[in-house]
Amino acid sequence: MREPSAHKTASKLLVNAIELQTPVRSCYAAFHQFLIKLETARDIVHQKLLQRAVPSLMTKTDTQIDDVQLVARLKQRDKSALEDLVHIHGAKMYGVALQFMRNEYDAREVMQDALVSIWNKIGSFQGKSAFTSWIYRVTANAGLMALRKKKKFENNISLDATGSDEDDSPLPALQLRDKGPLPDKVVMTGELGDKVREAIDQLPEPYRIAVLLRDVEELPMSEVMQETGLSEPALKSRLHRARLALREALLPYLKGRDTQKS
Amino acid sequence: MSMKQITDFLKGILRPHGCGKTKQLLFEYVEGELPAETEARLAKHLGNCPPCLKYVESYRHTIEVTHHHGLPEEPMPDALKQKLCEFIRQNPDLK
Numbered sequence: 001m002r003e004p005s006a007h008k009t010a011s012k013l014l015v016n017a018i019e020l021q022t023p024v025r026s027c028y029a030a031f032h033q034f035l036i037k038l039e040t041a042r043d044i045v046h047q048k049l050l051q052r053a054v055p056s057l058m059t060k061t062d063t064q065i066d067d068v069q070l071v072a073r074l075k076q077r078d079k080s081a082l083e084d085l086v087h088i089h090g091a092k093m094y095g096v097a098l099q100f101m102r103n104e105y106d107a108r109e110v111m112q113d114a115l116v117s118i119w120n121k122i123g124s125f126q127g128k129s130a131f132t133s134w135i136y137r138v139t140a141n142a143g144l145m146a147l148r149k150k151k152k153f154e155n156n157i158s159l160d161a162t163g164s165d166e167d168d169s170p171l172p173a174l175q176l177r178d179k180g181p182l183p184d185k186v187v188m189t190g191e192l193g194d195k196v197r198e199a200i201d202q203l204p205e206p207y208r209i210a211v212l213l214r215d216v217e218e219l220p221m222s223e224v225m226q227e228t229g230l231s232e233p234a235l236k237s238r239l240h241r242a243r244l245a246l247r248e249a250l251l252p253y254l255k256g257r258d259t260q261k262s
Numbered sequence: 263m264s265m266k267q268i269t270d271f272l273k274g275i276l277r278p279h280g281c282g283k284t285k286q287l288l289f290e291y292v293e294g295e296l297p298a299e300t301e302a303r304l305a306k307h308l309g310n311c312p313p314c315l316k317y318v319e320s321y322r323h324t325i326e327v328t329h330h331h332g333l334p335e336e337p338m339p340d341a342l343k344q345k346l347c348e349f350i351r352q353n354p355d356l357k
Contacts, residue, residue, distance in 0.1 A: 077357075079350060079351070079356060082350045082356065083347045083350050083351075086343060086346050086347060086350070087343070090338050090343060090346065091337060091338045092333070094336075094338040094342070095333035095334050095335070095336075096333060098333075098334045098336065099332065099333050099334055104339070104342065108342055108345065108346070111342075111346060112346065112349050112353075115346065115349070115350060115356075116353070116355055116356065119355075119356050192327060192331060193330075193331035193335060196327050196328060196331035196332060197331065197332065197333075197334060200328065200332055211328060211332070212332065215325050215328045215329055215332065216328060216329055216332030216333060218329065221293075236289055239289070240288070240289045243289075243321060243324055243325060243328075244321075246324050246328060247320055247321055247324040250324055250327065251320060254320055254323045254324065254327070
């Protein structure tokens, strides 16, 4: 068990700090160090208990265990953990960044911003949600900020060409390149994914952002409202209109799935 | 057949499906935000109205496929991975 030794080390630091009459700030730093060690110890104990309790499930929880270690290392300010994070979760982060920015150069900037945010905010990660969801959310936020910086978002927010958020009229039809092969074959060959991304890409920017945050990233409505600065009715209207436009465009490719699903 | 059943049947003929309501309530229904009573009423309607059911299902499928396929599946270029690692090593903000 590492907890007692971490406790001992931290206690020693505190005693030394007090005996030497060091400033309050140093005592606080020692206490902070103690808390970090305690958290690491807790994560390691948790991981060991998990290994002991469910050895047969180890293969299923490998990623989670990696994440527990990653979080612990990041909290210890181990910079190499950030590099490991790029190797383990970089691909999905890249996907999120690319979907927001639509080009590799801007996506790279977003990933860099996201990495800095992860580094700075890791202390606030409580483990209430999965670590992966948290890092993708941070990446999505970085994407949104980057779009704001580029004023793409601001310029499109008036929605002159597409009506206001109170307007329930449908969005202009999304034009997918061609109808492609038969729906069943589309599903089989994975072309459905291309059609979905193409349709999302064609949505006017504010609608695309709403769909990316809510339906792709599955952020709670409250969080999307916070990120976009939209009121609840405005967000609902925007999301609904975007979904209807996507549905309309994707309908030929969804037909094959209707019978299986319902 | 009770009087109520006859009335419901006639209402069904005069206002086939009550479908306007389905469209109105679609978003809240899919988001699970409807009051229990309204949700039950709409669910009952969907049970009796295949076009509305199909409409709701296709709306749901759209959300599903958007979630599953919304992100590009392109692999992250190795060069980008390297650049990010260099960024991590050299960035003074990451202390």
